[in-house]
Amino acid sequence: MPVSEGLIAGLIDLNRADDEGLAAQLTGQLRRLIASGRLGKGRALPSSRQLAGDLGVSRNTVTYAFEQLAAEGYLAASHGRRPVVIVDGAERIDAAGAAISRPRAPKPRLSPWASKLQQADWPMSYQAPLKPLRPGHGDAREFPNDIWGRCLRRSAVGAARRELGPVNRPRLREALAHYLATSRGVRAGADQILILPSAQAALTLIAAAVITPGDEVWVENPGYPGAAAAFRASGARVTGIGLDEQGMQRIAGQATPTLIFMTPSHQHPTGRLMSLARRTEFLRASRPGKTWIVEDDYDGEFHYDSRPVPALQGLDAHGRVFYVGTFSKAMTSDIRLGYLVAPPAMVSTLEIAQRHIGLIASSHIQEALAEFIADGHFLAHLRRVRRLYHARRDYLVAGLERHLGEVLTVEVPSGGIQLVARLKRGRTDQAAVKRLGEAGVVTRALSSLALGKPRDHGLLLGFAAWRESEISAAVRTMASCF
Ligand SMILES: Cc1ncc(COP(=O)(O)O)c(C=O)c1O
Structure with a gap:
């Protein structure tokens, strides 16, 4: 106007x-x-x-x-x-x-991929304002930037003498293979690991490599919208599979699809841990060469109540599992590094696709990270923030139960960086999220993570990124909003 x-x-x-x-x-x-x-x-x-x-x-x-x-x-x-x-x-x-x-621009004719992409677009967690209790992130203030800075500096100084050939830097592949084997039970050679700018890039690469338009893909419902979007954009028919106490439900008697996407360590968003029995069931039902499983272990580093359950990938003897991870949660969200452990038969196809699309992470950062891991800084950081996030989880749970027990039912996750609090008494979550946002508390509606008609209403709340004083102020504000 x-x-x-x-x-x-x-x-x-x-x-x-x-x-x-x-x-x-x-x-x-x-x-x-x-x-x-x-x-x-x-x-x-x-x-x-x-x-x-x-x-x-x-x-x-x-x-x-x-x-x-x-x-x-x-x-x-x-x-x-x-x-x-x-x-x-x-x-x-x-x-x-x-x-x-300006000539009147005709509506551009898009490829099927780009058209589907537009329909599948979803708000990423870092697009939300950086305010308590924004979910999906660790606490960037706790990251040892001085040590990381020294690793980056050494990597930059060494750049002039570096071979540019390997896009997946061998030192980082080795360091990561060792870390994943000892901490997550992943069984893979270093040469199966692709280093990418994000876990999301890994999902897009997998979708591009194995989905033929019309193929069926199962995802958890509610689940991580970035996965559904990546598979939809490749032309897959995406079906949401409900959850029970053991995580994604196995649909008995139903033929398995081309691909099953799951977050077994802490289901996104509910935080549920998939039982060993359920993992084995899914593996048994997935015929080698016919059904792929994508295991997204986005925050498997953070387990608080019990010993970590090893990755599903380590149980697979037939090369059916793509294992995806990210440094967005374990380090900081803006480090922009993720990885993909490919089944042996898919490594070379994926490496070609990686170079073709140009999903290549900076050698400077890869070399710095290799040193950060090899010198023990990564594990030391994880040990420290694991204790901190554990205490913050307990603090948030106690605060919610004390001040909002009438309106919310908290699902306490055994690990991770966020939790779901379900709304009692038929309330809808979108209105609650809006009201809380206006009061300065950032949350995400559980219903926005559903495929199709949402069955559950609740709030996704981050605890890892927020200090106890911030959590306590946010809980008090929340209590005044209901
Ligand atoms: C389940 C899950 N997978 C993957 C990602 C994306 O990680 P990245 O930032 O490396 O793309 C997220 C980010 O929120 C996530 O929640």
């Missing part, structure tokens, strides 16, 4: 703390208002004196912005006159500053 003149200053939001200077901010914001059509062609802007007064900035700042936009062809500005907009939002400016009409 076009903007009346008196409101122009109200649309400008300058931040004095921003590294970008005030003049550059003002220029950018006016440019966007013109390009979007909100300041239409022929519109006179306030004088530099008036706008400077309205915004509380110096007149020079405004004069700079006007001159810059005049030089770019957006404004006609002459001395002593108010500048006038000379293009409209539908026009573009060419390199010489002249307005050129």
